Amino acid sequence: MEKLLLLGQTLAFTADPFANGPDAAPEAARYDSRGGVLVEGGRIIAVAGAEALRAEHPDAQIADHGQGLILPGFVDAHMHYPQTGIVASWGKRLIDWLNGYTFPEEMRFDNPAYASDVAATTLDLALANGTTTLTSYCTIHPASVDAFFAAAAARGMRVAGGRTCMDRETAPDGLRDTAQSAYDESKALIARWHGRGRATYAITPRFSPTSTEAQLEALGALWAEHPDCLMQTHLAEQTDEIEWVMGMYPGAEDYLATYEAHGLIGERAIFGHAIHLTERETARLVETGAGIAHCPTSNTFIGSGLFDLPGLRAAGARIGLATDTGGGSSFSMLRTMAAAYEIAQLRGTALHPAQLLWLATEGSARLLHQPGIGRLVEGAEADLVVLDLASTPAISQRARRAEDIWEAVFPTIMMGDDRAVSATYVAGQKVKG
Template sequence: MSTSTPPTETQGWRASLLWFPDSQIPQARHESDGLLVTAREADGIVRIQAIGPYRDLAAQHPDLPTTHWPGLCIAPGFVDLHIHYPQTDVIGSPADGLLPWLEHYTFPHEKQFSDPAYAHEVSAFFLDELMRHGVTTALCFATAHSESVDAFMAEAQKRRLRMVTGKVLQDRHSPDGLRDTDTALSLHQTEELIRRWHGVDRLGYAITPRFAPTSSDAQLHGAGEIAQQFPDVWIQSHVAENVDEIRWVQELFPQARSYLDVYDRAGLLRQRSVYAHCIYLDEADRHRMAEVGATAAVSPTSNLFLGSGFFDYLASDAAGLRYGLASDVGGGTSFSPFQTMHAAYTVARQNVGRPGISLAPEHLWWQHTAGAAAALDLDGQVGNLLPGCEADFVVLNPNATALLARRTAQTETLAEWLFAMIVLGDERLIAHTVVQGQSVSDNKP
């Protein structure tokens, strides 16, 4: 992790600017020569104070210390709605599908996170890798070990990041060393971790059943009771990802109307609940999620890699379902938001047997920034550059590679420019990542 001098109380940042004037609408604005003004407020958080054309704002802020990045573009830091930090080292592991992949790679590897030193080392690498790729906020899975949460939170706190994670709950159908052998203790540990970390600095806690098959009824309903006790914590899990998984859920929970209904019956479906994948939901499921304000974390690289299926954008929009993009590392194949956005475009073109749709480049970018933040119930805090938002942003270099420079120089519209970066971009496109007004990652050309 590279660091620089801490920010002054008020700071200017001059470059071209990309943001969403209305965070609920996927319509971006681009200012070719803009000024972003940030300041540390009384609570210690650095927030954006003003944004607009340099010619208009510069006179209002005389003698403002300003960092000038000519030829570069300041954009919101990316928000990842679903990622597994303990799976960093199993990314790119071959398997015949979701359940074999869990059995052969994920479960054996996650046993190591009972070791605090190991958990700290992986957390540090993972968080630095996220920042190198321009991701400044994420909803993360830890493992079944409390140590994995403590290590992650400490490393995120050190970096002043806005991160959310939670101890994984799994008290059955899991190997020794990963299975919660005492259900009551696993729930007590969850409550302790919430009290220790939720709301500390920029950290948040998520109640985290791994997925329905690996939790008993008692554990799921106990988690629901904790969710009722702490209404401002998040809930995260997986749902309707894989046809074999869905058959297993039907066998284990014959009384439930659907896979999603298992969580609903347990009190785990509400606002601030984020469910990954949501591929095989039916109309009633989507409407139920929309009704309670729950969110779908769309994980296109993972779904393509594991052959799980395609997220249905048209049906989700018709139901009013909130969604945003997620890398789902390590089932997902890249930390890069550009690869995730590109894969989402590909998935939407398939559209589950119906005529494909072409997601607009602005819509793809919104799904990974302002839209994802709103889906995470952090609208107005992260994922945008509006006044009041926390000062987490990326600095894009559209000339990062020879091909990018050649292609972006020939684009005629904002949509073409954004799409060129989505299709051709990788971490080299992120010249700087700025967290809380401080440059924390620099990708040198």
């Protein structure tokens, strides 16, 4: 197999930059101003200085990215590919947004051709923004799941996703299933896709307001039968949503308890949002090892609230970063990192650039239980992004003043977009740039 040697600046994490606070965050990273990443057979086989790798592997094909910053590809831990067409729709609260925009659009996914077209568009937009892995909700239509995984397979991408299940009357006609059909069709999709190539299946009740207890019970049983699958759903996104849930489940102690009662909590669970948690919910998420997908652009765009990233990390919660497209207003994980920084500032904490980059790579990969992605280390899968740290005049003039790599990369985090992504590699193959 042919070797490929990528040259540029390299930044690799050796530890969790949240472990000892923002001031110590740089100590969790290893930076090389002229580094190299050697790739063969879709995997990283070495990360070292550029000249050393050149000397040791004179037969390698060279891709010299100059001053480009080579990082692991971004990992989006929570999004909705069927909402690509309605991204950045004007102004409503969550429940109105679902009824006014989301549900009408998702009804269109009973058409396999339409689903395939949107899946292709979504994944191409992700790759253009340096996102090499994403975790998506599909719709209740099995064809929407097939379209998503097929589009990812055609691009060689590692992804996770699943059929969204909704059997309550709160879901409209045309998007409502039953407890039995949710179980049966999800089980068939697991058999068809889970573990095939780079695909991971995620059992997907949309959230408690659109699933009966019978459906949650059925999906909990399915997860018990397939514990290596992920389970994804929503939790405590808005205060009026919580009131809605508690009105439907009057015997539940809190929102999280509506999932716990049916076995829908554990270390392979990913709960989207989790903004308005009780102390008990926080403790249970930490105790069970469940993951939380922080969706900052969505939280501000829909007016949900300010996620307590500093407090939850201090409590020991596992957190990744996500666009939540289309409730989120951007496909860019750079923009998502910027929004996470801004929300943390409003919470009284200035996140370090190392923490933001880690959340968008290894932190999110940990939620997916995929140690082979999100890391710039020997043996990892060669999903990579190369950032141009001078992609616009505004970014360039600020970066020129930088005294270290963190000052150089932070303007790109705060002001960058797809123009800052000079190259994207999936399993060692260049797909942009």
